[in-house]
Amino acid sequence: MPLVSTNLSTHLEGKRHACGTRTGTRTEVDFSIDLGFTPTVIKVFNLTDRIENVQIVDATLDGGNNAKGIRTIATGVTTYVATGVSLGSDLRSFDVDISVALITDDDDVYWEAYS
Numbered sequence: 582m583p584l585v586s587t588n589l590s591t592h593l594e595g596k597r598h599a600c601g602t603r604t605g606t607r608t609e610v611d612f613s614i615d616l617g618f619t620p621t622v623i624k625v626f627n628l629t630d631r632i633e634n635v636q637i638v639d640a641t642l643d644g645g646n647n648a649k650g651i652r653t654i655a656t657g658v659t660t661y662v663a664t665g666v667s668l669g670s671d672l673r674s675f676d677v678d679i680s681v682a683l684i685t686d687d688d689d690v691y692w693e694a695y696s
Contacts, residue, residue: 600693609686615674620694623675625666629688631655634664636675652683 597618623636636650650664665681668674675694677684684690 596695598693598695600691602692603690606687609679609684609688611676611678613669613674613676614692614694615669616694617673618696619672620668620675621696623666623668623694624692625664625677625682625684626691627682627684627688628691630683630685632683634666634682636664636666636668638668654683 597616597620599614599616599618601614603612619638621638623638625634625636626632627634632655633653634650635652649661650666651659652662652664653659663681665678665683667676667678669676677692679685
């Protein structure tokens with residue numbers, strides 16, 4: 582009997598995930614993140630102002646054409662709006678328009694994407 586056994590979840594097996602942060606003193610500009618895979622969900626969190634933008638990449642939704650996603654703000658209000666988060670033209674990256682994503686100078690940002 583092995584000392585360690587492994588139980589694979591069919592729900593998570595084969596999934597890809599990437600995450601990162603943007604912090605420090607800077608003038609914020611639109612940015613792109615190269616993932617190396619095509620995501621199905623992209624999340625961008627403005628930690629400073631407590632704003633979460635979630636983009637579901639699905640051609641059958643408004644979000645499929647990178648127009649709308651789910652935004653939750655600090656007060657807890659959740660809306661289906663333009664989030665400023667979109668799949669890159671190469672389909673293996675994503676772009677963030679800071680004016681729409683509600684990110685300003687020196688905001689700490691955490692992002693994650695998975696497929």
